[in-house]
């Protein structure tokens with residue numbers, strides 16, 4: 001479905017040259033929920049922007065359903081970290097969610113249906129008439145998720161979407177994303193620097209090295225499909241997996257040798 005091959009990104013300008021991503025190769029299958037985790041500044045946002053066609057790679061390529069990505073591909077939606085900047089403050093919640101549907105050229109009744117359905121899915125059916133600034137941070141991020149869902153994407157790209165909300169809201173939003181993923185069968189690529197979040201959410205975790213970035217390891221998360229914040233996070237297997245990912249990231253920070261990009265077996269139980 002999503003193929004990233006030999007991706008490299010070097011930023012140049014104002015006399016500075018930063019090799020953010022060196023050589024990234026991985027694939028995400030249709031309907032998979034994959035988390036990308038890596039140290040701060042390792043190029044996660046750069047990678048996601050290249051995947052979403054918002055940034056041109058220096059080398060390598062991204063293909064989505066067999067087509068080379070050279071601009072935002074149809075059927076792809078983004079949710080960014082900064083909900084405060086991603087919603088238009090002068091538009092009511094309903095209008096914010098509807099905007100991309102207008103750009104998609106959908107008729108009024110279909111747009112209304114999709115907006116209502118998406119707001120309902122994120123538990124904000126009553127908030128359509130409010131302005132974003134009248135909502136809490138967590139609610140605003142739900143609106144951003146609703147806007148992405150209403151677009152009916154095949155692929156959802158999420159860049160540290162819960163980094164700016166409090167811990168309880170974050171837990172709720174994590175469960176919301178897993179629930180929506182299971183209900184709607186969307187392909188989700190979720191970037192985070194939070195190891196616990198990556199293991200809790202993902203069916204697979206791709207561990208990135210420090211910048212310039214390569215894939216340090218890929219790990220199948222063999223936790224049950226049904227997860228919940230209490231029992232999953234205290235399960236011995238959760239602890240083993242998070243410890244394993246933590247060790248890999250520490251190794252990445254020390255610059256330890258990386259493994260080939262294939263998927264590794266999870267650590268033995």
Ligand SMILES: Nc1ncnc2c1ncn2[C@@H]1O[C@H](COP(=O)(O)OP(=O)(O)OP(=O)(O)O)[C@@H](O)[C@H]1O
Nearest residue numbers: 011018020039040041042043044045046047193211
């Ligand atoms: N527009 C830009 N111009 C120049 N350098 C950039 C630009 N955007 C990012 N970089 C550099 O590329 C590297 C990777 O940045 P990026 O934001 O992709 O990392 P990240 O892993 O998402 O960071 P964080 O975890 O802190 O959000 C950093 O060294 C950063 O300074």
